Amino acid sequence: MNEQLALAVFASETGTHLVKPPDTARWRDHLRRFDAGAYERRLADRGYRFVSGLPPLLRAIHDPPPGLFVRGVAPVEMLARPAVAIVGARACSGYGASVARSLGRELAAAGLVVVSGLARGVDGEAHRGALDAGGTTVAVLGCGIDRDYPAAHADLARRIAETGLIVSEYAPGVEPAPWRFPARNRIVAGLASATVVVEARERSGALITADLALEEGREVFAVPGEITSALSAGTNALLKLGASPLTCAADVLASFGIEPDVHDVVADPLLELLPATADEIVRRTGHPAAEVAAALVALELDGRATAHDGVYRRTS
């Protein structure tokens, strides 16, 4: 335990990617001088923990981290619960955002832990969806857990830490750097038994996560998108390679052996028209804009539709 903490701190301080102790004088010197007790007390003062006993799924990947720094009040056993990773583009479309949000909500509601990377776009929406459903979600950072990165998600990070966990293999204080994010992705994929890619361009970080998941033999789902959209190029390429197409949350739940709740939803004729802008609905139904606006808000409040950049979509 102490040696693992020393290794994690050493890797962070030297800015190297280490999964086992190197055979160098610098490492031996570091190990000799490292005071694990004092370091842990400093962590505890800030409400952080270090966990060396990794959950089995994460331990099984070929280069597991020495341990994880953890922020949040939830027990670390949460990391061993059935989890699904939801990843995708940061500059996602309204479609991607609403799919990520509703997947996060439905998968968390079904009892899965939603794992993602706290990035803008798909990641953030997936976390938010899980929080909406009152579910648990884990954010894996590519920097120290005390860094709110991106800064725009500081509030989201705080909300996640209230019920879920924020984890990182990097010691507090480590700044975000481009090369750390692919390394972070292996933990995202490693914590989850299934990875869902919502929207991804070609050669994007989300595809790295999917590749890592495939290498570890985990299930990979891709959300189909328009063949003409650059944001779907990555997901459609995954589908071509044999990833499972995801058309509803039940597809993922089935792979976990969870029977989705079949609840009788009163069909709303308005829902049949979605996705559409408010104006399109006005013209197709002939109802005045005022009535259509009120009806769409009612659907939003029931959680059955969301609006993004002016387009209303069904949530399921």
Place this chain on the structure above:
Amino acid sequence: MLARAITHALVGLEPRRVEVEADVHDLGLPSFAIVGLPDRACAESRTRVRSGIIAAELEFPRGRVTVNLAPAELRKEGSGYDLPIALAVLAASRQIPQSELSRHASVGELALDGRLRRVGGVLAVAEGARRLGIEFLICPPESAPEAALAGVRPIPVSHLAEAVAYLRGEHEPEPVQIRDDEEPPPLPDLAEVRGQERARRALEIAAAGRQNLLLAGPPGTGKTMLGRRLPGILPPLDDAAALEVTRIHSVAGLLAPEQPLVRTPPFRAPHHSASTAAIVGGGPGIRPGEASLAHRGVLLLDELAEFQRPALEALRQPLEDGIVCIARAAGRAVFPARFQLVATMNLCPCGARGDAGAACSCTAQRLAAYRAKLSRALLDRFDLVVSVPRPRASELAAGPSEASAAVAVRVALAREALAILPLRRTPDADALLSRAVDRLPLSGRGRARVARAARTIAALAGADEVGPDHVAEALAYRSPQELA
């Protein structure tokens, strides 16, 4: 001999009495000096006054001529002092009677041939004269209708010689004809906007409730076109408001002579390169900015995110208080600025976001930076936010939509209802609003804005209380999460 003429300087919109003293000494070398803190345009008056007097076939005094603009510590700006200076010089050289001159205030710029040119701010000058108990204001004919609004009798003169003849009692100028029946030029009509049902509806609500509106969407969807059609559905200004607006526009020199009283709500659309001083007012002479010129009307900020951040932040005071306070070394001025803000913006820097037919190429960072330009505090000031999607070809081919005149009738009725009815929320409506606060990202300020919009919607519907349907519709125009 010493002579005096009365005129007024403007500090912001406030007239300050200025005595133009002229002293002519027959002894000494011929000279002509103007003292009393004149600015460049005012100091150049010397040349114009000399030429004007000669062109009027009068005599420019041969001795030493000194003109003092009192109080000397107040900066005098502009060319409106030409006429009072000329008259004071003529009175000092006994070419017109001082007793007559004392009963008149005067304002106007002289041409080299002695004709009078109009200047800005005559309304405020006339108001200053009325406050001093001066009954007559000698001014260029184009400014006469404007001066008449202040309750003084304008003496329209087109040439310096005419003014002199009048003061000598040799000429009676024609009384001013005030025409208030002139039809204002037609405003752009809503009938020209095809489709965009939601945005049109939001425009109607904004007009009825005097609410601020943000139209967001890809380029070419008619956001600006919609914004420009708001003045056409606003009710005309009442007498008090019309006078306030006219005063500001007079100072800015924007009044049309055939339309002295501004009856239509003003519409201002500054370009996004505008400086802070251009937007809220300022400059060495403390001029009203676009925010004040849009007082009681509409300020359209096209491409909101392209404006300089300080200029936008400076708008927060007028948006909150309806006034702009400007403090400069030259003095302090308060301009009224109670305008309705309409802004347009793209959803992302490249503009393709929200457009089904185009792919957005913006990175997450660029998108975040673009939206971060608008502070939360500013976005919070928009009561209604509407996404304007790209219309389809079929919409553009459709027949004309409802005309502005029909919408204006509903707006006027709703304004009356808002003024007299309490329009409280029913318990059901309250419950819906509370549920929305729980389920949607809606701040306390956002809740208040939704409540206000719901009230306007109820007034437009002719209801006597605010029902859940009204609240639900108002929620549709809340600030969307993606802009937060």
